[in-house]
Amino acid sequence: MNGDGKINPGSMSAAIDAIRGGTGSLDVVILAGSAPTSGSAAPECDAVMALPGVNSCTSWTLTAASDGNNSQVNADIRNAEFVYFAGGDQCRYAAWKGTALEASVESVVAKGGGSGGGSAGTHINSPVVYDACQGSVTSAEALANPYDSYITFTTGMFDWPNYAGVINDSHFTARDRMGRTMAFVARAIKDGRTSGGKAWGVGVEEGSSLLLDSNGQATLYGTEAFIVLGDHQPEQATAGKPLTFSGYKIWHLGPGQTYDFKNRPTCGYYLRNVTGGVIDTNPYSGTPQTTCGTPGGTVLLAENEANDTRATANDATALTYPASISGTMASTTDRDYFRVSLAANERLTVQCAVPDAYDADLYLLDSNGSTLTRSVNNGLGTDESLTFTRTAAGSATYHLELEAYRGSGTPTYTCTLTKN
Template sequence: MLTLTGTLTSTGSAEAAGTRIRLGSSSDVSRTSWQGPAFTMNGDGKINPGSMTAAIDAIRGGTGSLDVVVLAGSAPTSGSATPECDAVMALPGVNSCTSWTLTTASDGNNSQVNTDIRNAEFVYFAGGDQCRYAAWKGTALETSVESVVAKGGGSGGGSAGTHINSPVVYDACQGSVTSAEALADPYDSYITFTTGMFDWPHYAGVINDSHFTARDRMGRTMAFVARAIKDGRTSDGKAWGVGVEEGSSLLLDKNGRATLYGKEAFVVLGDHQPEQATAGQPLTFSGYKIRHLGPGETYDFKNRPTCGYYLRSVTAGVIDSNPYSGTPQTTCGIPGGSASLTESEPNDTRATADDATAVTYPASLTGTMASAADRDYFRISLTANEHLTVQCALPDAYDADLYLLDSGGSTLTRSVNNGAGADETLTFTKAASGSATYYVELEAYSGSGTPAYTCTLTKN
């Protein structure tokens, strides 16, 4: 094995310097086509042999070999000077691995760095400080990495390198935030983002996080998701947090399917505006949809599922129950799925609303006015130009009024016919942009009882 070492001074800055160490062949592979892209998102800074081997095999189509570049923002403080390349060179199908330590933003314009990247088929961002990586936004390095993916190669990273490979990057440029801090104030000064750097195929709207379970980062990922939606950093009013545990790695293939290598990972979906995400105030966000992935399990980012999540809510900065475990819904938003939903108390506020976003239409919502002060809330979602009709058949035991609320709780339309057993009907048309969350509310006006009401929802 040939080892080449050297130190290069970047052009354009007397202070900028990059340290280059190459392992393996001194000559790059020459080949006309590659079969990727493929991406690895690791829960810590170490190379995951399983996902890395799978990525290498996918890119080279199972034949020949390829070249890897490792980018780091600082040199290791002990042990090998090239720990990532040491691990990569032990895998099959690798021709060379070149490790670069780049310490300033202007190093992103180093001509030798960019030549090495463009000649490689996989770029791995080491663990460390993602703020240093975010500083390469707009440099030649960003374009060079994108060219590797465009030719069918790949990108990935561990810890900080995982963060930089999502389209919304928690950059930690002001410091690292804990879950408790983020839930107490989703606009904490430590929560800063970089967007517009890398946007890999099928991975839109995602915010990566690492060391996930070991460092209890679910709460802060929930806050990141709420912020991304509230600030308009993602489209269609939705955002996905992807948290990978230490020792684990998600392999994202060219078809958008992510496969877990290792212990566990989580997908945290927010599909509506937060009820409260305001500077200096604790977060309130109802109905996060969470998917827990175990060894070998997959998540399709190209065709993102509407089912198989368990639900968790945050109220005044407090998560309602253990967010790392739950019972997934199984009859939602899939062919043959449920077209009816029965209320489950308490559902007397928007924060505790029953989730009806995934029922199939026409849908039926059923429940009772258990007391003269009862209110039942159901959360629904409408997309651009959708026309909603809600028709509630009420029993003779009570009089109830029907409301449609926006995500902030304002009344959009209502039906308030007088008299016990008087049915209620309302209609509403969503504006011609994006999707949004709404709430169907049935409120007791007079009387109560055990006979059930049925509200039928139709869309066209």
């Protein structure tokens, strides 16, 4: 998955060697939606044929959706070991969904070959595709309105092993696309385009390439790439209104660094917030968390049973924020309470990562036990989040309640608490 339309020799050579097992040679097919405007008629084939282990390279320019059913095109694809989608217009590629070409490319991967692309070709290789069929959106436009008419998606085309829940983007830093990827992630969660209440954005910079191997390990060739995780429902993702989403988890990959998509990490990220369409600080750089799953590297408060009532709530009022609380839903009737405090005009944001063993709901209660706000997303392992601002004068005590809605088990939930 290349950050621009050019073949990356390092990642392409590594892919070729992995497919052919270090011996023999393989055949490559290049698919393009339009002919090059200058230079060679097949620049990608020129670059590929210069690499060791390549027997042949065939380039096809397909300009209509019906070309996806061309018998010779599909025969060439099925006989190849690698299919590369050139840069250009991913909307043209999305039009091949449901044609014979889609099944042919899938057959190449199924037999141990590979698929990839650059720029538009990178977009089409993610399970959620920003197809740009209505036009290209900028970060500013997407953050100001995550339902901008230019933001359209295609799903259900290519679902590569270990790569579920992902939206690719390219030309990432050079064209400042972090903001729009954040909006894409929020939309994917809000619209239910991914499962488990989570979505991952993968942004690759120009001149760089991310190679995903058969075990789900992605290695960066080049300068940088970013993994952007949204793991809860957006606080605001509504047509015509600016995006608000707290706690994006961002991994910044440098040359040679890896990200395991099969066993996705729960540490090594830095956090960024979007409030009213504005990212809180530079989203392309941050200090990574070094201990899994917790802000600042330490689980500051693990539940201490019995904490099943407000009277026996665990005290989180003295924690330094951002903070973390954790516990388990030990039974189908379990309730865990934590005591927190808020000053005047102080906003509390709570994001809970819920394990797949159960469905837990999250509530914020006032001092009388009345519900002020709640998060009750359905599904085992579906994360919960809420935000509340105290508008009254002075400070007051509140209670967070985690309640077992369905299922139970020993896996731990972890809630991140921030105040601002």
